[in-house]
Ligand code: GDP
Ligand code: IMO
């Protein structure tokens with residue numbers, strides 16, 4: 001298998017960025033295939049911190065990076081991110097960045113609608129990142145999106161703008177908002193067009209070429225399977241499919257290009273935004289894990305909710321997404337705990353179940369069944385070889401592997417790129 005597809009196997013923020021950056025040196029191209037700048041991927045290289053939302057994490061190591069058609073692209077956010085990274089010394093040019101010209105754009109009307117809906121939703125609030133992701137995907141499926149390729153034909157935008165405005169003006173009226181300012185949208189697009197068009201091309205064609213030449217392709221997922229619009233904790237999910245299969249449709253390669261599916265799994269569980277979370281901790285252990293793990297969102301700065309490792313969830317997401325092996329991250333955050341707990345099943349109204357039920361009311365009602373293990377007092381921070389890990393940390397990793405029925409390929413022991421233990425190279429499967 002020459003290619004690797006990285007996906008989050010929980011509710012996002014598992015450490016995908018760190019692992020993609022680490023793997024990028026073994027790859028010839030890195031491709032984002034879904035989501036948008038709701039993602040926040042943090043890389044730490046020799047103490048320097050890079051925060052990426054739209055750009056593939058391969059860009060920092062100089063690996064050819066592509067944004068596939070499955071991504072919703074906010075061109076102004078892209079411009080800002082490129083400028084920020086260039087300020088950190090990362091070279092970004094049309095040699096190392098390609099953007100699919102069939103990507104739908106996120107416009108100011110999408111951000112407006114995201115905020116208006118969240119404010120109006122009361123208890124039904126999803127806790128979105130406010131980036132306009134949901135409304136932009138709706139417009140794509142509704143066939144009224146403005147896409148990257150439209151930036152080269154702004155003089156022919158009228159019919160598409162008519163379709164877009166017919167929809168949004170009606171919605172906005174319901175929120176007591178003025179109609180869409182078409183001139184303002186056109187001016188905004190004109191302002192950013194040249195910047196985006198520099199990178200725009202049919203990415204499927206570029207991928208075909210590099211694949212033919214024998215390149216190793218690394219697909220970088222955003223969010224996590226529990227946020228998948230079909231398989232996640234609906235309606236408290238994002239608006240894209242985050243499962244591994246999306247790497248094919250979201251980039252323009254067939255499903256046989258997906259290769260080794262590497263699920264990124266945090267050694268405990270976190271979630272940002274609303275929705276059920278069976279193993280959530282409201283006590284001082286949760287607080288301690290949150291502090292040690294610096295669990296604050298990269299995108300919105302919100303405090304992440306924290307809980308014990310939930311093997312039921314990860315077994316389910318690994319199965320749904322066809323995970324070949326996992327990268328277990330942040331094991332160091334569990335250092336120093338007297339005991340650690342793993343959720344192995346749920347109790348729902350007197351019955352024991354081994355999966356997350358589909359209805360959100362049932363998901364909120366399940367009670368976790370825990371297995372308790374001895375913790376370890378030694379530090380795992382920065383360990384780079386499996387034998388350097390304390391015996392109880394190894395037992396924990398082995399138990400996780402057994403319960404999720406999926407092998408561990410990598411272990412991560414700090415935010416730094418090279419503090420990574422390789423057990424099985426996913427590119428050499
Ligand atoms: P992503 O969205 O999946 O890329 O994850 P984020 O970057 O949003 O969140 C993961 C956070 O944990 C980032 O701040 C990383 O720098 C950090 N991180 C990644 N791996 C490790 C690890 O093994 N140990 C510790 N302590 N931090 C890590
Ligand atoms: P990365 O790639 C964690 C969550 C939001 C909210 C829900 C819907 O860094 O792992 P959206 O703005 O997408 O409509 O919000 O999804 N969410 C994430 N949570 N990590 C992410 O990305 C997320 N992207 C979206 O908090 O609950």
Ligand code: MG
Nearest residue numbers: 013039040041
């Ligand atoms: Mg993140």
